[in-house]
Structure formats: structure tokens, C-alpha cells
Amino acid sequence: MSVFYERFDRHDAGEGVKGRSTHYCPGCGHGLVHKYLADAVEDLGIQNRTVAISPVGCAVFLYYYVDAGNVQAAHGRAPAVALGEKLAHPSSIVISYQGDGDLASIGLAEILQAAQLGIPITVIFVNNAIYGMTGGQMAPTTLMGQRTTTSPEGRGRTMGAPLRMAELIAQLEGPVYVERVALYDNKQRVKAQRAIKKAIGLQVENRGFAMVEVLSECPLHLGLTPAEAERWVKERMLPVFPLGVKKDATATREIWPAWKTPIVDPAVVHAVIGGAAERVQRFCTRFPRELWGRDIALKLAGAGGDGAQTAAMIIARAAINEGFDATHIPSYGPESRGGTSYADVRVAEEEVLSPAAPRPHVLLAFNAPSLAKFGPLVADNGIAIYDSTVAPDPPRLAANVIGVPVPATAIATGLGRVTVKNIVALGALAGATRLFPTDTFLTAIRQALRDKPALLELNEQAFALGAKAVAATH
Amino acid sequence: MAATVERPKPVLVPDSCKGCGRCIDACEHHCIEPGSDIDPVTGLVPVRIHLEHCTACGLCFDACPEPYALRPEFADAARASRPAPRATAIPAAEPIPDAIVELPPAEPLVIKGMYASAIGAILAGCRHFFGYPITPSTEGAELMARLLPRLDGQFVQAVSEVAAINMLYGAGSAGVRATTFTSSPGFSLMLEGLSYMMGARVPGVVVNVMRGGPGLGNIAPSQSDIKLACRGLGHGDSHAIVLAPATPQEMLELTMLAFDLAFKYRNPVIVLADAYLAQMTGRVTLPRTMVQPGVPSWAVAGDEAHRRNLITSIYLSETELEGENLRLLAKYARMVDEEPRADLFECGDAEILIVACNTPSRMAKGAVRTLRARGVKAGLFRPLTLWPFPIRALAPVLGRAREVVVVEASAAQLEDEMRLAISHANLATPPITRVNRLGGILPSHDEIVSCVVSGARAPALEATA
Ligand code: SF4
Ligand code: SF4
Ligand code: SF4
Numbered sequence: 001m002s003v004f005y006e007r008f009d010r011h012d013a014g015e016g017v018k019g020r021s022t023h024y025c026p027g028c029g030h031g032l033v034h035k036y037l038a039d040a041v042e043d044l045g046i047q048n049r050t051v052a053i054s055p056v057g058c059a060v061f062l063y064y065y066v067d068a069g070n071v072q073a074a075h076g077r078a079p080a081v082a083l084g085e086k087l088a089h090p091s092s093i094v095i096s097y098q099g100d101g102d103l104a105s106i107g108l109a110e111i112l113q114a115a116q117l118g119i120p121i122t123v124i125f126v127n128n129a130i131y132g133m134t135g136g137q138m139a140p141t142t143l144m145g146q147r148t149t150t151s152p153e154g155r156g157r158t159m160g161a162p163l164r165m166a167e168l169i170a171q172l173e174g175p176v177y178v179e180r181v182a183l184y185d186n187k188q189r190v191k192a193q194r195a196i197k198k199a200i201g202l203q204v205e206n207r208g209f210a211m212v213e214v215l216s217e218c219p220l221h222l223g224l225t226p227a228e229a230e231r232w233v234k235e236r237m238l239p240v241f242p243l244g245v246k247k248d249a250t251a252t253r254e255i256w257p258a259w260k261t262p263i264v265d266p267a268v269v270h271a272v273i274g275g276a277a278e279r280v281q282r283f284c285t286r287f288p289r290e291l292w293g294r295d296i297a298l299k300l301a302g303a304g305g306d307g308a309q310t311a312a313m314i315i316a317r318a319a320i321n322e323g324f325d326a327t328h329i330p331s332y333g334p335e336s337r338g339g340t341s342y343a344d345v346r347v348a349e350e351e352v353l354s355p356a357a358p359r360p361h362v363l364l365a366f367n368a369p370s371l372a373k374f375g376p377l378v379a380d381n382g383i384a385i386y387d388s389t390v391a392p393d394p395p396r397l398a399a400n401v402i403g404v405p406v407p408a409t410a411i412a413t414g415l416g417r418v419t420v421k422n423i424v425a426l427g428a429l430a431g432a433t434r435l436f437p438t439d440t441f442l443t444a445i446r447q448a449l450r451d452k453p454a455l456l457e458l459n460e461q462a463f464a465l466g467a468k469a470v471a472a473t474h
Numbered sequence: 475m476a477a478t479v480e481r482p483k484p485v486l487v488p489d490s491c492k493g494c495g496r497c498i499d500a501c502e503h504h505c506i507e508p509g510s511d512i513d514p515v516t517g518l519v520p521v522r523i524h525l526e527h528c529t530a531c532g533l534c535f536d537a538c539p540e541p542y543a544l545r546p547e548f549a550d551a552a553r554a555s556r557p558a559p560r561a562t563a564i565p566a567a568e569p570i571p572d573a574i575v576e577l578p579p580a581e582p583l584v585i586k587g588m589y590a591s592a593i594g595a596i597l598a599g600c601r602h603f604f605g606y607p608i609t610p611s612t613e614g615a616e617l618m619a620r621l622l623p624r625l626d627g628q629f630v631q632a633v634s635e636v637a638a639i640n641m642l643y644g645a646g647s648a649g650v651r652a653t654t655f656t657s658s659p660g661f662s663l664m665l666e667g668l669s670y671m672m673g674a675r676v677p678g679v680v681v682n683v684m685r686g687g688p689g690l691g692n693i694a695p696s697q698s699d700i701k702l703a704c705r706g707l708g709h710g711d712s713h714a715i716v717l718a719p720a721t722p723q724e725m726l727e728l729t730m731l732a733f734d735l736a737f738k739y740r741n742p743v744i745v746l747a748d749a750y751l752a753q754m755t756g757r758v759t760l761p762r763t764m765v766q767p768g769v770p771s772w773a774v775a776g777d778e779a780h781r782r783n784l785i786t787s788i789y790l791s792e793t794e795l796e797g798e799n800l801r802l803l804a805k806y807a808r809m810v811d812e813e814p815r816a817d818l819f820e821c822g823d824a825e826i827l828i829v830a831c832n833t834p835s836r837m838a839k840g841a842v843r844t845l846r847a848r849g850v851k852a853g854l855f856r857p858l859t860l861w862p863f864p865i866r867a868l869a870p871v872l873g874r875a876r877e878v879v880v881v882e883a884s885a886a887q888l889e890d891e892m893r894l895a896i897s898h899a900n901l902a903t904p905p906i907t908r909v910n911r912l913g914g915i916l917p918s919h920d921e922i923v924s925c926v927v928s929g930a931r932a933p934a935l936e937a938t939a
Contacts, residue, residue: 002558004541027494031539048778069774072786077640084644087628092776113633260626262601264766275580328755353840
């Protein structure tokens with residue numbers, strides 16, 4: 001039995017009796033399950049690869065005994081911890097060992113997700129119908145009528161009926177194998193040994209998630225002798241928790257896709273994160289301080305789908321290409337649904353400070369409500385550019401704010417694609433403000449369309465027409 | 475059971491037998507019977523075995539819950555003892571160090587703060603992400619979901635933040651660099667897991683994007699998790715380094731730093747951002763190098779070299795736990811000593827010392843410029859580590875200041891961190907004023923300037939003063 005430590009050093013330093021015996025009560029089923037687990041690991045020749053996840057419950061000290069990699073998990077979270085371990089080192093064989101409170105109560109969400117993901121891990125679920133470690137309270141698997149310290153009159157209707165986890169897990173698509181076994185006689189013990197070995201073996205074969213539910217004895221809290229406890233499991237638990245294979249898709253389940261070693265090659269990483277080496281051409285000779293100083297605030301506002309965010313991104317990118325600083329904050333969350341979409345853009349010679357634009361120098365309004373809402377907030381000597389196709393009435397603006405109408409929707413429709421109205425509007429913004437040279441904007445547009453070169457010509461046309469439209473009116 | 479040609483008969487080791495009797499029923503040949511004598515060592519009553527009728531069927535072995543109560547008796551002595559090592563006898567693994575490798579040169583990226591964090595994580599060697607979508611952090615998870623598969627990494631959308639932090643615990647236990655991104659309510663859910671990580675010395679990086687609270691609150695920018703991150707990181711005497719970026723650039727840089735610190739100290743590290751930072755697009759210059767992570771000696775890495783390793787936060791004996799607590803405190807003390815970081819702007823002769831972090835520090839910096847232009851000697855002290863608070867950097871400028879103005883989007887949580895640090899350092903402090911906004915509103919440049927110039931107070935101040 002080499003998979004158990006020679007002495008249980010972690011059990012009170014492993015001295016004396018505690019060095020060679022478990023912390024379990026006499027006759028407790030956990031010890032048997034530990035043995036079957038250890039035997040299976042030995043038989044499969046996987047001791048070096050094995051990682052055991054200890055739960056919270058009586059089996060919390062699994063790591064005292066099993067000579068393998070050991071991780072102790074928070075109550076109920078063993079399957080999540082197991083997944084983290086497995087995905088970190090897929091060649092390891094990860095065994096999550098859990099009791100009924102751990103798996104069927106506090107850790108329900110974690111076990112269901114792990115089972116449904118189907119990632120090859122093995123779960124050993126010890127169901128003894130009671131909370132052992134905390135002193136005999138009601139478990140999710142406690143039988144109807146069973147007295148516990150928290151169901152002193154017996155589990156009644158208002159406390160819900162026992163949860164059949166093997167059946168619950170078996171009806172999910174993810175698991176490859178689910179069986180319920182018991183320990184109460186020689187025959188059942190042989191089946192339990194086989195089931196545990198099979199469930200671990202399926203992970204070794206890289207086939208998928210497997211769980212074995214073991215009906216186990218807690219003589220202490222049942223107040224029975226070990227022999228009586230065995231009978232109790234057989235006579236009382238079996239009718240509620242029928243034994244047998246609940247699911248076995250071993251024959252049909254494909255092997256889990258091959259595990260790959262994560263890539264750390266700098267050239268690949270560089271490409272994946274979008275690093276580009278080519279220098280972007282610059283066209284500005286200096287920051288347009290004469291407009292609104294060294295830190296310019298812009299707000300773009302419209303309905304979702306107007307393309308305000310794209311236009312905002314192009315402005316920010318254009319500024320950064322020129323060596324200036326820029327930020328863009330979109331409206332997000334529920335605000336970005338329900339039809340409105342705002343973007344705050346700041347363009348600064350050296351460093352953007354406040355990234356918000358509550359009093360913008362430039363407003364680009366794609367519809368009448370946005371114009372009405374933000375028009376009055378435009379800063380002194382600012383510009384309010386608006387889509388006059390959809391907002392035909394001149395806006396209410398402060399005396400020293402210039403309103404610039406652009407029939408962006410009409411122009412875009414004329415080009416055969418209404419969605420380029422944001423680029424028409426951007427052209428108008430460039431024309432009306434002379435923020436950056438045309439080539440600066442066109443470069444940023446090209447970058448934005450890197451993956452859609454077919455649309456480039458249309459966008460360039462849209463930009464030019466927008467600029468021309470304001471040149472005529474402005 | 476291992477298949478053996480010769481099957482052994484059982485030999486009872488009375489010291490290890492608990493007298494449970496499970497073997498008695500198992501033996502069909504009635505070789506085992508209840509004992510009657512109390513074992514002097516265990517105080518229990520072991521069974522008695524008579525092997526006259528024993529067929530070496532092995533059933534008693536499989537019925538005994540104790541690993542060492544029944545010993546197989548082989549005629550061949552060599553086979554009888556297959557010695558297993560003691561946990562403490564196995565030598566520790568050699569650590570495989572991280573490698574720092576050069577990245578090809580790149581033009582600055584124009585990306586969101588959350589993207590910058592994700593890319594920072596990747597450059598720090600992180601290939602494992604576990605997360606649950608929550609606004610306004612979700613875009614980071616989305617980018618990880620796109621990029622990690624291309625690097626043969628792992629992205630898992632967990633069933634909850636509770637599961638996510640425990641997956642992080644698992645991956646951290648395995649010694650790999652892993653992360654999760656979340657926002658305030660999700661961060662609350664992660665506290666139990668974080669406490670376990672600190673207790674079991676498991677590294678990992680959590681990026682928490684602060685939004686308006688309590689409860690669901692809203693998704694606008696806030697700083698009201700400072701208290702949670704600095705003082706309330708789960709149960710127990712726990713601490714983690716808390717980094718506070720202020721730009722998308724720092725989202726990348728501090729996320730990268732967070733991984734190094736997490737593994738340096740075997741402790742989680744929190745990157746505390748605000749919703750604006752997460753959502754904001756800005757210029758991000760890539761570093762010249764990236765990390766190819768090694769394998770720490772303590773990792774539960776699923777191989778022979780690391781087989782002896784154990785990750786646990788359990789110390790049953792009070793004195794042992796106190797000892798571990800003291801070791802953890804010593805580690806935290808080392809962080810306090812070595813890791814405080816701050817950025818000082820115009821602090822050299824500052825009479826008005828503004829203290830701010832995250833996005834509000836940008837407004838504060840603008841306010842300092844405005845105030846300087848008006849002849850007010852203002853300066854900005856920006857802690858990059860909220861815990862440990864950079865008190866050594868603050869002390870000299872505090873001595874020169876006439877007034878301290880704390881600017882923040884919370885009910886004085888940053889101010890409290892500062893006050894606590896000042897108090898522990900026994901420093902005298904000039905009057906402390908605050909400019910704070912709540913509810914997802916950030917203090918504005920104008921509010922800060924007018925507070926300094928005319929003592930005007932932001933609306934939230936009165937309520938929390
Ligand atoms: S309390 Fe029950 S489950 Fe726990 S060790 Fe004792 S018998 Fe086993
Ligand atoms: S090996 Fe079989 S026959 Fe011999 S004592 Fe054990 S159970 Fe009885
Ligand atoms: S089953 Fe094991 S512990 Fe129990 S009485 Fe028999 S030898 Fe002793």
C-alpha cells in the first residue's frame with residue numbers, strides 16, 4: 001500500500017498511534033474509500049501524477065494519508081479547485097473527494113458546473129446521510145424521518161426530501177460515467193473498488209468527468225455499531241439511493257481534445273496581442289492649441305448603431321498616432337442599451353487629465369434628443385455639429401457656440417450605405433474644427449478598417465463628403 | 475487490489491486496529507473474532523485473528539477501513555514490505571525560475587483599460603483565466619476568451635465568482651500564473667476564496683473594477699471597495715498588496731507587476747481599478763520584455779518532483795496556527811517594508827497636498843496644474859499601493875503641507891487608509907479636508923479647485939464629515 005504515507009506525519013506529527021492510523025471513528029466508511037482510492041492510484045501506476053483535493057468535512061484530512069500532490073479546498077469548492085489544478089497541469093490526475101454537505105449542499109453549483117463541463121476529473125462523493133464533522137446535523141441526503149441534531153423530530157416535509165446526486169449528475173451531458181456503490185458487504189465493496197478504479201481510469205484515458213457516489217457508514221452519528229450501520233445503509237438508504245451505474249458513455253465518448261502546452265514564444269505573443277511594428281505616419285506639425293488650448297473635450301452622442309463609438313475611437317487613435325494623448329470613454333452597461341450611445345473623448349497635447357467631457361468643446365450629435373440633451377452643455381466658443389437630416393430644427397445653443405448642421409444621414413444614404421453616416425459626420429467634424437489634417441483622420445480610418453479593406457473606399461468618400469458639406473455651410 | 479501471484483494472509487497490527495469489527499463479517503471462514511483485551515497503546519479493543527482456516531481470500535483487507543491494521547504476510551520478506559516514504563522525508567523540488575525574454579518592438583496600442591489589464595496578464599505569463607461576466611469588467615474576460623485559446627491557454631467562464639476564485643486557487647496551487655477580473659459585487663463573493671488563498675499561500679491576481687454600491691448600486695465609477703481590499707480581505711488576519719492604476723497604461727503595468735508580487739510573496743494581489751479606467755480607451759505602450767513563467771518548488775504540479783507538496787490553510791493546534799499567523803504577519807511586514815509605491819507630482823514645495831488615486835487622481839492632477847497657474851502651491855500625492863500605504867513617501871511632504879485634501883469617489887475610504895498609516899507612523903498631520911463624491915460620480919477638476927481656493931465642499935462631504 002505504497003500510496004499511503006509510511007507514517008502520517010501530518011497527523012499530529014505522525015508520532016505514536018496517530019502515525020499509523022486514521023483520524024476516523026471506528027468503522028467509518030471513509031477509511032475504506034481512501035483505501036480503494038489508494039489502491040486504484042497504485043494499480044493504475046499514476047501516483048506521481050495524482051493530485052487529491054481534500055474537502056471540508058470528515059475527509060478534510062485526506063492529505064494526511066495519500067502520498068500524492070495534495071490541495072485542501074474551501075467547503076464545497078473542491079470541483080472548482082480541481083478544475084483549476086487540472087487545467088494548470090492537464091497531465092495530472094485530479095481527484096476531488098467530497099462529502100454530502102460539501103457536494104450536495106454548499107457546493108451544488110460547483111459540482112454541477114464541473115460535471116457539465118465534462119473536463120476529465122474524478123469525483124469521489126461519500127454520502128453517509130449526515131454531517132459528520134460538525135456533529136450530526138441534517139445533510140441534503142438525510143432520509144425522511146431521520147433524526148439529526150437539526151431535524152430533532154426527524155426530517156419532515158418542510159425540510160425537503162433527500163437529494164439524489166448520482167441521478168442528478170447522470171442526466172447531464174458532461175459526465176462520461178456515474179455510478180452509485182456501497183460498502184456494506186463484500187460484494188458491494190468489490191463493486192465500489194471497481195467503480196473508483198474505473199472513474200479514475202477514465203481520467204487517465206482522458207475521456208471525461210466521472211463521479212462515484214459511495215453510500216457510506218457514519219456509525220458515530222447514527223448511534224449504531226459499525227455492523228448495525230452497514231445494515232442501516234442497506235435497509236434504509238438503499239430504497240432512497242438505489243445502487244448501480246447511472247450513466248456510462250465510455251464506449252461512445254470521444255477522447256477529450258488533446259491538451260496543449262501554453263505558448264510563450266514572444267513573437268507569437270506579440271502577434272496575438274496585436275503588437276504592430278510599423279510606424280504610423282504623422283501629419284501634424286503641432287497640437288492645435290489655437291482651438292481650445294492643450295486639452296480638448298469632445299462628446300459624440302446618438303442612438304445605438306449610429307456609430308458614435310467608432311467615430312470616437314477614430315478620433316482617439318488619430319490623436320495618439322500623432323504623438324498626443326487621448327482617451328475615449330463609452331457609455332456602457334444598461335445605458336448603452338435602450339437606444340442611446342454616448343462617447344466622451346479627450347485629446348491632449350501631453351496628458352489627458354479628466355477623461356470625462358461634461359462640458360465638451362465639440363459635440364457631435366447624431367439625433368435630435370442628443371442635441372437637445374448635450375447642446376446646452378457645449379463650452380464657450382465650442383461647436384455643436386449635428387445630423388440635420390434627422391434633427392432639422394436648429395438647436396438651442398449658447399450665444400458663443402456655433403451650430404453646424406450636416407445632412408449626414410442623407411449623404412450616407414446617397415452613398416448607398418446609411419451606416420457610414422458616422423464617417424460623414426467625422427468628416428464634418430474634421431472640416432468644421434480643423435482638429436487634425438485630413439490625412440491624420442484617413443490613417444486612423446484605415447487602421448480601423450484593417451480587417452475590412454473592401455469598405456475603405458466608401459469610407460474615404462463618406463469622410464470627404466462630410467468635410468465638403470461643412471465647407472459649404474460653415 | 476494489486477494482482478499478486480501469491481496472495482497474502484493477514485497479520486493484525488493491534489496498535490492500528492480500532493476494533494470496529496468490519497473484518498469479522500467480511501471473513502466467510504470465521505477467522506476473525508471480537509477481541510476482549512484493551513490495547514494499552516490505543517485504549518481500543520482490537521480483534522483477534524486465527525489463521526487455521528484462512529484461505530488468503532483477501533476480503534478482510536478490503537473490509538478494513540484502516541490502512542495499517544492488517545498487514546499482508548508474504549512468505550517472501552522483500553515483497554512483504556514495500557516501503558512508502560514519509561511526507562517529510564521526500565526532498566523538495568528544485569524551483570524552475572521565470573525567464574524574462576525580449577518582445578519585438580511595437581507601436582503604442584489604443585485600447586481599453588480592461589484590455590490593457592488582459593494584455594498585461596498575458597505578458598506576465600498568465601495563460602489561465604477564470605471569470606464570471608460582470609459590468610464593467612466584462613470586456614477583459616471577453617478579450618481573454620479571444621486571445622488565450624490562440625496561446626493554447628485556458629479560459630473558463632465559471633458558474634459564479636465563488637467558483638472563479640476557487641479555480642484561481644486551484645491553478646495557483648498548481649503554481650501557474652492565473653487571474654480573474656471582476657467588479658464590486660463579484661469581489662464581495664470572492665472574499666472567502668481570497669482568505670483561503672492567503673491562508674494557504676496561494677498566489678493569484680484579482681482585478682477588481684470598482685462600481686457604485688452598496689448592493690447592486692450602479693455600474694458607474696467608484697472607489698468604495700478600498701476598505702474591502704485594504705482591510706476586509708476575507709476572514710482572518712489577512713492582507714494582500716492592493717495596486718491602484720490611474721491610466722490604461724498603468725492597468726497593463728500594474729497587472730504585470732501584480733503577478734511578480736503574487737509569486738514573490740505567495741499571496742494574492744489585488745489590482746483595484748474603477749469603472750472609468752476599465753472602460754476608457756487610451757494609449758498603451760507595450761513593455762520591452764515579457765515573462766515565461768517557471769515552476770515554483772512548492773507547486774502541486776502533478777509530477778514526482780512536486781509530489782510531497784501540500785496546499786492547505788489548516789493548522790489545528792492553536793499554537794501552530796499562531797505560529798503560522800506570525801509567519802504571515804512577518805510576510806505582510808516585509809510587504810510593508812519593500813512594496814509601498816507612490817507617484818508624487820509637484821510635491822516638492824507643496825503647501826496644499828492633494829491625495830488621490832485611480833481616475834480621480836487625474837482630475838486632481840489637472841487641479842494641481844490649475845492651482846499652480848493661480849499661484850497656489852499645490853501638489854499631488856498618488857499612492858500606487860493602497861495597501862501597504864506609502865507612508866514613508868508621504869511623511870516628508872506631509873511635514874511641509876499646510877493642508878491635506880483627499881479626493882476620492884468613496885466615503886473617505888482612501889482617507890481612512892491614509893489616516894491609519896499616519897497614526898501608525900506617529901506623524902503630525904495638518905488639517906485634512908475631503909472632496910468626495912459618491913454614487914458613481916467622480917470628483918471633478920472644478921470641485922477640487924474650488925475646495926482648495928474657497929473651501930467649497932462637494933455635496934457628499936457634509937454627509938460623511
Ligand atoms: S463522524 Fe461519521 S463520518 Fe465522521 S469520521 Fe466519524 S463515523 Fe466517519
Ligand atoms: S484472508 Fe479471507 S479467509 Fe483469511 S482472514 Fe481474511 S477474510 Fe478470512
Ligand atoms: S476492520 Fe480493521 S480496524 Fe476494524 S476490527 Fe478489523 S482489523 Fe481492526
